[in-house]
Amino acid sequence: MPTVRREVVLPVEPERAWELITDPYELEGWLADDVELAPEEGGEVRVAWEDGERREGVVEEVDEGRRIVFTWGEQPSRVIWTLDPVPEGTRFVVTERTVAPVVGPRMAALASRASLCPA
């Protein structure tokens, strides 16, 4: 699955970095224009940008202060955010990758074919 990976070192302590990536008020300052995110397993994610793009999803995994995983979008992709303390502050790594599609019979057939084929 194609993956997009980005990382940045934030000049703040991990506690502050966690706040920046989980508090909806903070998230609206950088992630998107309108953000709802409940940082707990099963929590809802609703994000909208001014350009009309919007994504809805669900939080799959939370490791308080270190890692949060959620899926979003109609053809879902999984987003993994991790925080790691470094001498300069906190490293924030973002990974987004499409999830095996499960929409419609044609897609299902293709997905099962993909997993059955020998490598």
Added chain:
Amino acid sequence: MPGLSEPELGAVFAALADPTRRQVVRSLAREHAVTASGLAGELPMTRQAVAKHLSALERAGLVAPRREGRETRYRLTPEPLEEAIAWMADVGARWDRSLERLSERARRA
């Protein structure tokens, strides 16, 4: 994104998730049009295995068959690949913009 729908784009990604199919795609990229037997001759797999991979790639719109007399030749139709690359560029650009704003915000606080 223009062109392919999200599920179609998913089909392209699923088809390319398999390393053997990526190998088939590479071979097709080198030669203009080949038969399943021709591909089997240069890849470490049987003609049947090649045919199976070709049909998965065909469903994703990545290859197109053409009958020539008694044989079927396959050629690469790379448009869906371009769509996949566009997805990555689009998603990557959005993260670039977001992380730039995040860095700025972190510096201010």
